[in-house]
Amino acid sequence: MTFLRSLAAAALIGTSALTGFSPAVAQETVYAAGDTTTGTYMDYMKTVYARAGNPEITQIPLTSFDKDFQLNALAAESWSQSEDGLTWTFKLRPGLVWSDGTPLKASDYIFALQHAATTGYDFAWYWGYAGGIKNWGPVTEGKADVATLGISAPDDLTIVVNTETPKPYLPGVVSLWYPVPKHVFDKLGDDWSTNVDTLVASGPFMVKEWEKSNNSMVLVKNPTYTGPWQPTVDELVIDPSLGAPEVGLPAFMAGEADFAYLNAGQIPFVEKQFPGQITKNAVFAVSYISFDLESAPFDNVNVRKALAAAINRDELTATVLKDLAIPGKSLLPPGYPGYNEAITSQAVFDPAKAKALLAEAGYPDGKGFPEVEIWYRDQGGYNGAITLPMLQYLQAQFKDILGITMNIKILPMKDWMDGLTGRKNNLFLAPYEYDYIDPSNFYGIFYNGGRHSHHVPAYDELVAKADSSPNWEDRAALYQQAEQVLIDNASMIPVVHPITNAVVSKDLVGEGAGPNKLGFTPLRQLALYFYTHVDKQ
């Protein structure tokens, strides 16, 4: 036993000696959560869904949004639209260079989109759907030559974009148009963006270190960057592993992360431990119920309206989804351009009206109503946290108020999408998060079929007019009329707008760390703005 005791003592002494270390944290470094641990290419124009790190802050887009969602000129110094509305001309600001000293040219932007259009870009739909670039569809389908694409660079500082229809909101759309360094790509192909040694940056930051196993990166100021939104911190350490609240919060508490996203269970604890340090962010998303309008029993408008009237959004978001969502009473989330608060007054919880509508549809107290199944998709992030509890709440509400049995089915993303577009079911819970800041983004979901085979001529006509009208006030009014068509037809039922919660270090200061006019703090949701407008005390 003496031997055992000696060994145990030695182990204890060894452990104590080792525990003498303490973590060193440089004050000028911001430690932040990243997006995905499994991304491959650090090139937004190669892949959006499988991108590594934050190419949004190492490359400079033509324009970008600030925390109040005002459009700012970034690489593009100015832009103008032709009289017929079909041509946009963007003028690049002179003097922009890549981090290897090569001048940044308009042709780098043209190359980026031409390459994207022809090599399986997983975000290709965006440039047809949102950008409406001339010939985008035929080129991406391989039916037309890439040279026929409606983009060109008449000189090093000019980009011309031709669209199929007038796109008054194109300057906002091009906030996701990043350049690709053609001079590097020509030597290395797509692999240029997979290696820290071959990456070149055009934006405020450049990559210094890249730990591939979890895509954590150390980024430093790009010394050649001369554009707006200069970085205010010397170094960023962005680690996607910190994105999981279970990992991020302990790291935050130990001083190893400057902010951490929170799950619902953590919020009460953090409110006590770090009072006043929780920030909320509306992610500009909506979770809504959608139908196959031609499939019974949802081909009856009164059935759809009955469901809409049976949803108590205020109770749902005050109980089951407390701190995770706000009531969704319109397609557009609060604060989003075109959001119409007046229209939300129509989304009223009225059980008596719901019962009456269902009776009018031929199903008094749910008698004779077939068992239905609502399909939702397996997903992580904020949607993963809210969807199932929300559906279980709705399931109970519909049963209690309407006498309807609604079963719930979860599907993998692809199967859910196939089911939605292929009309394999007639009831869905659908999430949608904005891709660009303009009402056309959300209204497009139901335009001319959209993702739901939604064909309502009056709606399509209004959206088409709104999409191409040059005047913002006219557009906003037309979109409001379009939403009224959706409401009257009960084409969809908005249920909630998700929000995210994060705890932010008091050491993090600057415009980027504070809330916007609506009280929301976007954090890395607007990565380029946030990381260039945040400082550390």
Place this chain on the structure above:
Amino acid sequence: MILYILRRLLSVVFTFIVVSIIIFLMMHAVPGGPFDGNDMPVSPEVRAKLMAQLGLDKPLPEQYFRYMWGVLHLDFGVPFQSPGETVLQLLGRAWVPSLTLGGLGVLIGAPLGILLGMAAALRRNTWIDYLASAFATLGLTIPVFVTSMLLILIFAVWLGWLPASGWGKPEKWILPIIAYATIPMATYARYTRSAMLDVLTRPFVTVLRAKGLSERRILFVHVLRNAALPLVTVFLPMFIGTATGSIFVEAMFRVPGLGAYFVSSIETRDYALEMSLILMITTMFCIAYLLSDLAYALLDPRIRRRR
């Protein structure tokens, strides 16, 4: 003995081939492919082009033989999720942290577990036994992510002695290694205790005591050697299990190891990486069991004679 080893090596090759076929078929039987899982899947035309580039448009038997031909030449292909490198390069960089973590976890946890088990057996039904048994039971029943969280809260958040997570500097290794070590320590404590108790009650121990041998000699030379057989059975497979990475420990402590690739390769249908990982584990387990069998023979002359 040489014939025995050769026979076992041949069975390793057979197992390797059978596992490769089963895994290959299972991988391709799972719905979806490498370009189906995105939020907004690519168009069918583009998908077809990408599949052709990776040779995934070929018939399954051809894909299998192409892959295995590459394996024969130590070419495990290119991981779809990290196309800038080969599978071997990826394993080379991601395995180092996992091996460090798992290896040190076992090398620290196993001896401590043996000591704990010995102490419990030698002081049976005393507070030492109860404490050791409670510790072993807790170590085996508390999920490792809970242990990890407790370690972070105590040593990083409350005491501030150690970093909560990360990798690189040796001080960042300590907490994940402790979290890792709890499992082998608890496992070994339980195995050692029961094996020791079994041997200590055998007649030959009484004979040795009657001969006047010291307790230390009886314990370390005779009892421990006889109790070692079940420990050998557990040791190498456990070493492999931990050396291939623990997704929970690595995730909790942000260790850039291999653990996450086991999940992500399945999620993203990264066939080349998925196959390579499974084949790597298969080979390691086959060799581990072979070495275990050889160790039995070294420890127990009766087994040597039977062969």
